[in-house]
Structure formats: C-alpha cells, structure tokens
Amino acid sequence: MDDFSATNRDHWDELAELHPSTPLYDVDGFLAGESSLMDLEREELGSVEGNSLLHLQCHFGMDTLSWAREGATVTGVDFSPKAIEMARELRDEAGIDAERATFVESDVYELTDNLDGEFDVVFTSYGTISWLSDIDRWAEIIDHFLTPGGTFYIAEIHPVVGAVEKTNEQWAKFEYPYFSDEVHRFDDDKGYASDDTIENGTTFFWAHTTGDILNALIGAGLDIEFVHELPKICYQRFPNLVEGDDRWWRFPGGEPDIPMTLSVKATKRE
Ligand SMILES: C[S@@+](CC[C@H](N)C(=O)[O-])C[C@H]1O[C@@H](n2cnc3c(N)ncnc32)[C@H](O)[C@@H]1O
Structure with a gap:
C-alpha cells in the first residue's frame, strides 16, 4: 500500500x-427494517433476488446488508x-445470516489476491471513484469478478461535483480541475456526515471524468446499457441544497443546473 x-x-x-451514530447514516432506521439504498439504484439495478452481489468500497456495510435483505448473497x-x-x-445486530453476507478487508487493487469467485452483480456507489488512482485497473477488476452476462452498476456523485467547492445563489463556484491526471490533497478537520472534528483530516484523491469512467468500462470489455446524469444528490454537498421527501437533495428552483449524480449500468459479454 x-x-x-x-x-x-x-x-x-x-x-x-463515527458514521454509524450520524443522522446521515440512519442505523436505527436500518435496524428497524428500512433500506439504506436510494430509490435510484433499487429501480435501475432491479431485482437481485437469488443473485450473488459484490459490493466494492462498502464502508460499514449498510447498503451491502440492504441488498442482502432484497434477496442477494452479498460480499462487501x-x-x-x-x-x-x-x-x-x-x-449480526440486524440478524442477517453470515453465510448470506461476507465482508472482506482489501484494497480494491489487491482484491484478486484476497477474493475468489465470480458474481452476478458488481455494485458500487456514492463516494468511491475519487479514491481510486487508476480507473482502468478498477474496470479490469470489475470485469474479473463478473460472471459472463453479469451486471455492473454504479450510482456515483457526478464527477462535475468534485470540481465544485461552493455555491452562491447565482451559480456554483468551480474550484478544482475537472480534467487532471494528478493526485490532489485535501485537508479538512471535519467529515461529510457530521460536524465532529476528526484527527485524520488529510486525504488524497483523483479526478476521473465521466468519459474516463465510461471508457475504462468499455476498455475492460463491458457493454454499457445506459448512462444517466441527474440534477440531485444523496447528501447536502452544497449549503443551499434542499432535501425532498425522497431523501434526494436539490437546488431550490432547480438552479444551478449541474449534474450531481451519475449512474451507469453495464454487462459483461457472454
Ligand atoms: C464514501 S464511502 C462509500 C460510500 C458508501 N456508498 C456508503 O455511504 O456507505 C468510501 C469507501 O471507500 C473505501 N475505500 C477508499 N479507497 C479504497 C480502496 N482503494 N480500496 C478499498 N476501499 C476503499 C473507504 O474505506 C470508504 O469506506
């Protein structure tokens, strides 16, 4: 590493x-039976009943376990x-059988050394891409773990959002490069889910454009079924966003009109 x-x-x-005790990650709601998944991925990925599902960058597993509740056998x-x-x-607290939900500690880039098998679905979502240095290698790993005919699905913070720091009432302020091959450093004494001060506030991230992501998947041999860009986001990324009953955050009045979520569904050729 x-x-x-x-x-x-x-x-x-x-x-x-920190996150399991924050309102953004509603663990109590999850334990009471609610799904942590957004309507987007549930509708666009469709039924996972009976499928094996590999969840890359699963964090503390709430989405992974929500897929298990929908009938998949999951590996986070x-x-x-x-x-x-x-x-x-x-x-264990949610009473989900360990045979139906396995969790593996591994860097995505070392996963072929740490996990065997093929999966019907490879899934990843919201806040994953920018932590990855090599997007082509990421796509190759997805291809490696997909069974022929299997489905890859990503719902992600749109790459344009990574280039925007703040907004005012008029327009978003572009602060970071959209096009960049460099690693970037970010320092903040707070995380994104609460106002708690954190000690490990330095991170390194990489900018991957929408084209980079799609071309990586195509280059790995996947067939892209659809690409959607949406003017809503799953958390309060900018101060003037307003949350709807559907848990999505939007700009009041619909402006500024930038894409904030990207979803892609792709298939591994038979
Ligand atoms: C924003 S979170 C994932 C979000 C997820 N949708 C959620 O909210 O539960 C990003 C996750 O990526 C993981 N991560 C970052 N870089 C990684 C890497 N190279 N390999 C594996 N996991 C990584 C982090 O540990 C973190 O749990």
Missing part, C-alpha cells in the same frame, strides 16, 4: 467509527479494517 492509500485508510477508519469489500469490523457487527 502506498502513502496516499495509507493516509486515506486512516481517514476512513476514523469515519467508519473495503480497505478500512474498522469499516469491515463495523459491517460484521451491524450484520
């Missing part, structure tokens, strides 16, 4: 411990040991 990944892992270890992967520990605890 390089220094960038080690620094990021320390950050995620700290957030994995994350490089944060704390996240994996919390995921296993949450699984």
